[in-house]
Amino acid sequence: MAIAARAKTAKSTAESAAPPALTKEQELLAYREMLLIRRFEEKAGQLYGMGLIGGFCHLYIGQEAVVVGMQMAMKPGDQMITGYRDHGHMLACGIDPKGVMAELTGRKGGLSKGKGGSMHMFSKDKNFYGGHGIVGAQVSLGTGLGFANAYRKNGAVSMAYFGDGAANQGQVYESFNIAELWKLPVVFVIENNRYAMGTAVTRASAQQDFSKRGVSFNIPGAQVDGMDVRAVKAAAEKALAWAREGKGPFILEMQTYRYRGHSMSDPAKYRTKEEVQKMREEHDPIEQVGARMLREKRASEDELKALDQKARAIVNEAAEFASHDPEPDVSELWTDILA
Amino acid sequence: MATNILMPALSPTMEQGKLAKWLKKVGDKIKSGDVIAEIETDKATMEVEAVDEGVLSSILVADGTENVAVNTPIGVIAGEGEDASAAPAPAAEKALASASEKAPAPSAPAVPVQAPASEEIPAGTEMVVMTMREALRDAMAEEMRRDENVFVMGEEVAEYQGAYKVTQGLLQEFGPRRVVDTPITEHGFTGVAAGAAMAGLRPILEFMTFNFAMQAMDQIINSAAKTNYMSGGQMGCPIVFRGPNGAAARVAAQHSQCFAAWYSQVPGLSVVMPFTAADAKGLLKSAIRDNNPVIFLENEILYGQSGEIPKIDDFLVPIGKARVHRAGKDVTLVSFGIGMTYCVKAADELAKEGIEAEIIDLRTIRPMDTETVVRSIQKTGRCVAVEEGWPQSGVTAEIGMRIMEAAFDYLDAPVARVTGKDVPMPYAANLEKLALPTVGDVVRAAKAVLYR
Ligand SMILES: Cc1ncc(C[n+]2csc(CCOP(=O)(O)OP(=O)(O)O)c2C)c(N)n1
Ligand SMILES: [Mg+2]
Numbered sequence: 001m002a003i004a005a006r007a008k009t010a011k012s013t014a015e016s017a018a019p020p021a022l023t024k025e026q027e028l029l030a031y032r033e034m035l036l037i038r039r040f041e042e043k044a045g046q047l048y049g050m051g052l053i054g055g056f057c058h059l060y061i062g063q064e065a066v067v068v069g070m071q072m073a074m075k076p077g078d079q080m081i082t083g084y085r086d087h088g089h090m091l092a093c094g095i096d097p098k099g100v101m102a103e104l105t106g107r108k109g110g111l112s113k114g115k116g117g118s119m120h121m122f123s124k125d126k127n128f129y130g131g132h133g134i135v136g137a138q139v140s141l142g143t144g145l146g147f148a149n150a151y152r153k154n155g156a157v158s159m160a161y162f163g164d165g166a167a168n169q170g171q172v173y174e175s176f177n178i179a180e181l182w183k184l185p186v187v188f189v190i191e192n193n194r195y196a197m198g199t200a201v202t203r204a205s206a207q208q209d210f211s212k213r214g215v216s217f218n219i220p221g222a223q224v225d226g227m228d229v230r231a232v233k234a235a236a237e238k239a240l241a242w243a244r245e246g247k248g249p250f251i252l253e254m255q256t257y258r259y260r261g262h263s264m265s266d267p268a269k270y271r272t273k274e275e276v277q278k279m280r281e282e283h284d285p286i287e288q289v290g291a292r293m294l295r296e297k298r299a300s301e302d303e304l305k306a307l308d309q310k311a312r313a314i315v316n317e318a319a320e321f322a323s324h325d326p327e328p329d330v331s332e333l334w335t336d337i338l339a
Numbered sequence: 340m341a342t343n344i345l346m347p348a349l350s351p352t353m354e355q356g357k358l359a360k361w362l363k364k365v366g367d368k369i370k371s372g373d374v375i376a377e378i379e380t381d382k383a384t385m386e387v388e389a390v391d392e393g394v395l396s397s398i399l400v401a402d403g404t405e406n407v408a409v410n411t412p413i414g415v416i417a418g419e420g421e422d423a424s425a426a427p428a429p430a431a432e433k434a435l436a437s438a439s440e441k442a443p444a445p446s447a448p449a450v451p452v453q454a455p456a457s458e459e460i461p462a463g464t465e466m467v468v469m470t471m472r473e474a475l476r477d478a479m480a481e482e483m484r485r486d487e488n489v490f491v492m493g494e495e496v497a498e499y500q501g502a503y504k505v506t507q508g509l510l511q512e513f514g515p516r517r518v519v520d521t522p523i524t525e526h527g528f529t530g531v532a533a534g535a536a537m538a539g540l541r542p543i544l545e546f547m548t549f550n551f552a553m554q555a556m557d558q559i560i561n562s563a564a565k566t567n568y569m570s571g572g573q574m575g576c577p578i579v580f581r582g583p584n585g586a587a588a589r590v591a592a593q594h595s596q597c598f599a600a601w602y603s604q605v606p607g608l609s610v611v612m613p614f615t616a617a618d619a620k621g622l623l624k625s626a627i628r629d630n631n632p633v634i635f636l637e638n639e640i641l642y643g644q645s646g647e648i649p650k651i652d653d654f655l656v657p658i659g660k661a662r663v664h665r666a667g668k669d670v671t672l673v674s675f676g677i678g679m680t681y682c683v684k685a686a687d688e689l690a691k692e693g694i695e696a697e698i699i700d701l702r703t704i705r706p707m708d709t710e711t712v713v714r715s716i717q718k719t720g721r722c723v724a725v726e727e728g729w730p731q732s733g734v735t736a737e738i739g740m741r742i743m744e745a746a747f748d749y750l751d752a753p754v755a756r757v758t759g760k761d762v763p764m765p766y767a768a769n770l771e772k773l774a775l776p777t778v779g780d781v782v783r784a785a786k787a788v789l790y791r
Contacts, residue, residue, distance in 0.1 A: 042371060046390045049347025051409055054589030054768065056351065106589075106767035117591040117766030133593035134551070135523050168522040169554075196523055198499035204522040259372070260388075265350035267383040270499065273374075280372070327769040337762055 019230040024298045030072065030229045031289045031304070034064035035311040037088040038286060040097055041260075043315045044087065044104055044118075048264045052323055053104045056133075057118045060088035062259035065285035066191055067092040069232025070159060073240050077154065081129040081142040082161035084119035085191075085258075089161065093126045097314055101322035109325040113332055136169030138162060139188070143175040146186035146249070157185040157243045165196020167210055173217075176249070180217045183248040187239045188214075190251065191226065193258045198270040210253035219249050226254030227283040257283070342391045343412040346400070349378060349385045351588045352640070356380045357405045358413060367395045369416060376413070381643055382504055393418045459621060459649075459656050466647035474616040474648055475505050475581075475637065478623035479543060481653075483513055486541060489627055490517040492532055493545030493582075502547045503583060503642055529555035529580075533563045536578040536632075543627060546582035549598050549636065563632040564607030579626045581635035584612070585677055585727055586764055588640070589771060595764035597728030599675070602634040603705040603737070609658050610704040612636040612676035616646030618702055621656025629658060638677045661708035663715070667695035670785045671715040673738055674725040675701040678776070681757070682725055685781035696785060704734055712738065713746045720751035721788040725781055730758040752788040757781050 022030065041059040048057045060067075063085075071092040074080075082089045090100050095111065103110030103121050111121045121131040129145060132138040142160025149156045166172065167190050179186050190210045194201050201208050211221030220242070224235040232254065239250035257279045261268040293299040349356065357379040363369060374386045375395070396417035400407055407413065469477075483489045490513075495502045497510040497520040510518040521528040525546065532542040546552040552559065559580060567575040586595035602610045611626060611633060613619040619637070626633035648654070664679065665686055672682040679700050686696040697715050701708065716722055722742060724735035735756035742754050757780045764774055 042390050045388070046347075049349070049387075049409075050345055051348045054351060055587075055766065056590055056594070103766075106770075112766075114767035115592075115765040115770065117589070120591055120593065120766070133591070134554070136554075165523045168524050170524060170526050197502070198495050199520060199522070203498075203520065261385075264348075265353075265380070265382065265385070267385050269383075328765075328767050330769065330773060332767075333760065333762055333765060333770050333773050 019225075019228060019234045022230055022233070026072065026233075027289055027293055027298060028307075030065075030068055031286065031293065032307055032311070033068045033071070033092060034229065034286045034289070035308060036097070036314060037064045037068070037091050039308075039311045039315045040091060040101070040318070041087060043319050044101070045260070045264065047101075047105065047319060047322070053118065054106070055117055056084065056263045057104065058085040058263050059258070059260045060085055062279065062285075063191060063193060063226070063256045064088060065229040065232055066189070066226045066254045066256050067161075069229040070189060070236045072229075072233045073236035074159065075156075075240075077127070077156040078159065078240070079127040079129055079142075079145045079149075079156065080159045080161070081138045081145060082131070083135065083138055083163060083166060084131070084133050085163070086119070086121060086131045090121060090123065090126075090128055090131075093123070093128050095123050095126050095128065097318040098321045101318040102325050105322040105325075106327065107322060107325035108328045109321065113336075114328040115332065115336070136162065136166045136171055139166065139169070139172045140175045142188075143179050143184060143186055146179060146184035146243075147182070149185050150182065155244060157187060157240050159187050159189055161189045161191060163196060164190065164192040164194065164201050164210065165199065165204060167213060168204060172213075176214050176217045176219055179249040180214070180219050183246060185243040185246070186249040187236070187243055188219075188249060188251045190253045191256055192253055193256050195258070195262070195270065197262045197266070198268075200270065211251055214249070214251045219251055221251035221253065223253045223255060226256035227279075227285045227288070229285060229289060341396060341415050341417045342393070344375070344389070344391075344414040344416060346407045346409050346411040346413050347378070347387055348409045349380050350382060351590060352643070353380045353409065355406045355408045358400050358402065358407050359384060360402050361398060361414075363395050365395055365398055369393060369395055389416070391416050457617070457656070457662055459654070460617070460651075465650040467650050468645050468647055469616060470643055470645050471613075471616040471619045471637070472503070472505055472507075472642040474620035474646070475623055476507055476509065478620045479506070479627070480509060480512060482624055482627040483509070483517060486627075488539065489541045489543065490519065491543045491545060492519040492521060492528060494521055494523055494547045496520060496545050501545070503639060505637075505642070506545065525551050525554035526558060529558040530562065532578060533558050533566075533576055533632075536563070536576045537566060537574050541577050541627060543579045543581060546580065548594060548639075549582050549584040550594050550596065552580065552582070552598070559602075559632070559634075560605055560608075564605050567631065568607060575630050576632050577630045578632050579623070579629075579635055580632065581623070581626075582637060583639040583642070584636035585638050586759075586771075586775060589766060589768065591766040592763040597636075597726065597759070598634075599636055599704050599726070600728055600733045600737075603707075603734060607632065608705060609633045610636065611658060611702065612704055613702060614641070614664075614676055614679040614700050616644070617648045617654075618656050618662070618700070620648055621654050622658065622702065624653075625655050625658050628655075633658065636676060641677060656702070659703045659706040659708060661699050661701045661703070661711035663711070664698040664700045665696070667697035668718055669695045670721040670723065670789055671697050671699060671712070671719045672723050672725060672781065672785065673699045673701065673712055675704060675734070676727075678725045678727055681776055681778050681781045684778040685785060688778065688782050689785055694785065694789065694791075707737070707741065709741045709745055712742065713749075716742060716746045717749050720749055721785075722750070722754045723781060723784045723788060724754060724756045725758075725776060726756075727759045727775060730756065730761055733758055752790065755784040755788050757784050
């Protein structure tokens with residue numbers, strides 16, 4: 001893959017051979033889940049354009065294989081935490097799209113009663129710990145989730161997602177040291193989509209092989225083709241097993257790409273249209289699975305179309321709910337400040 | 340089924356924009372994700388991608404049209420195989436549109452900023468109109484031309500031209516040595532800049548927003564603010580920390596808070612928060628020349644507001660001096676930064692009822708110009724202090740106490756304050772409105788201290 005070849009120094013434990021195949025059921029699951037995220041995000045972009053969603057809104061389009069592949073390797077009880085580009089993570093861990101969309105529109109039925117917004121959403125129910133607006137903060141928090149697992153000896157693993165830009169924050173390294181020193185069950189998932197806002201990785205990072213960012217702490221790492229859901233799932237299984245066995249944290253660098261601007265108001269002049277177009281045409285995570293299923297006759301065009309219609313229907317229903325659900329009651333201004 | 344393409348909102352503060360160019364023509368097939376048009380917002384030219392699929396059956400708003408309101412239908416997409424000339428069917432998105440209570444308005448009333456009646460500006464000076472954004476940029480550029488030791492550093496300040504476009508053009512003029520993009524490492528680069536300042540350089544450090552300066556709090560307070568004292572005056576830290584502060588629009592709890600009170604507690608720091616474009620320029624130039632660390636708090640909503648700036652070679656506004664923004668004799672309204680917008684509107688309202696409010700713009704929070712406030716109270720005997728920040732230990736609390744200490748005998752009523760509510764900023768549009776002060780709050784408070 002071009003994307004793997006890009007990292008000249010990628011040696012650590014990079015999966016270079018074709019990743020293990022998925023079963024038909026797994027392919028279909030991955031396809032459905034990724035499509036749901038894609039259609040959801042497109043709709044969110046549209047609602048933003050209509051003024052139904054305000055403030056910052058960061059879309060996950062292009063990166064779907066990362067969270068879906070990770071989720072396929074997770075076990076019940078494992079936790080997840082991420083930054084502000086969080087809608088996909090929520091859908092992947094099974095949170096009702098209506099609750100997510102209604103939070104985006106700031107309505108009563110939103111996951112945080114409309115009080116958190118796009119960047120700040122949580123689901124205790126689904127072990128989803130947010131949704132954080134401050135770059136890097138979730139990395140220490142995610143390490144803390146791992147600490148709680150180790151403390152309770154509950155066998156669960158915490159997944160801490162962060163971006164290539166966030167990977168430069170100081171608290172990331174303080175957390176790395178603690179996680180390895182205390183052998184905490186944490187998988188650090190670095191979503192390297194090549195840009196932090198308008199800054200390309202090459203302009204911000206001295207060490208651009210993010211899988212090596214744990215070397216001085218003895219944390220193992222791997223570079224993964226984050227556009228290929230099979231590769232993600234395979235790498236996630238190894239990392240999760242490592243952490244679950246009490247060997248400590250693991251770093252996964254997911255090489256991925258965001259198609260849209262950083263947020264809705266980013267004109268994205270820092271990269272060429274051709275670059276984006278090439279990724280879409282040659283590496284699209286959803287197209288890859290669709291094409292493979294067609295090629296291997298695991299699904300027909302019509303069946304894939306039907307799946308798309310279904311995803312659109314779920315998303316439309318969520319949008320419909322999120323636009324008609326009332327705003328939170330004014331009394332909510334003063335609730336939830338303290339537990 | 341035909342679907343309207345609506346003029347999209349493309350930033351948290353956009354209400355209208357220019358339809359710069361259609362990239363598709365009538366009859367073109369459209370897939371979701373295709374770029375169909377370019378739109379100019381207040382900050383940038385944006386590409387619009389299609390969500391619905393089909394054929395572009397008509398264009399309702401032509402290339403080059405200015406001031407197209409958000410949500411205006413600009414074109415129609417007909418489903419594939421449909422008659423491309425089919426009439427628009429607004430029903431498709433009607434359900435959604437009807438539920439929207441219009442795009443959220445910026446969280447503060449948009450008051451055109453007046454020319455400041457200011458002693459820094461000699462009578463008869465020629466004035467130019469520009470936005471606060473441009474005024475800040477000019478201030479930096481002028482100081483960088485004047486002093487080779489001045490440089491700008493921060494996230495996205497150079498190649499991206501500033502996350503809020505305040506540093507636009509600086510990279511082009513001064514090059515990458517003096518306009519420096521950093522990785523996202525606030526704690527680290529703040530220490531680096533403070534160290535460079537200790538070595539005699541004069542950094543202007545931009546925080547993308549002041550919310551992120553919390554990552555760097557230790558270096559700001561323990562290093563920058565205290566070095567001069569701890570070194571017995573041997574070395575100071577001449578540095579400006581600047582960037583947008585306070586609530587913007589709908590960016591919720593972690594991105595909407597005012598830090599004026601926080602920094603104003605710290606000896607060794609100066610804290611500046613301008614309201615007019617002219618003050619922004621004159622104060623930033625003074626801050627850059629100051630030999631001490633200055634916290635310079637800007638506001639995203641004020642960036643786009645225009646004001647008159649004196650055409651003077653070296654226009655400086657001194658740090659630590661308040662300004663009478665409007666003269667009056669009945670009640671004193673004291674505020675600073677965006678809080679001034681409420682006072683200006685409230686004074687207009689009060690005037691309709693025959694109440695003449697005097698407005699004091701503190702401009703600098705620390706050191707605070709108590710004298711100017713007291714002088715006003717000697718005249719009016721009544722005072723309302725206004726800020727967007729939280730009430731407890733807020734700047735208005737400090738103002739109230741100072742008045743107690745210095746002007747108690749002149750008061751005809753207890754000092755009142757209007758502040759943001761004592762809650763984290765909620766995201767929901769209705770709650771966000773309630774969390775912020777309103778013009779009505781200021782009017783009511785003014786009447787209350789007047790016993791009317
Ligand atoms: C501490 C802090 N600094 C700056 C920001 C502003 N900011 C938000 S996202 C972002 C870029 C982050 O890029 P990356 O970590 O690569 O994640 P991506 O957006 O690509 O998913 C920046 C600078 C912030 N939210 N918090
Ligand atoms: Mg990134």
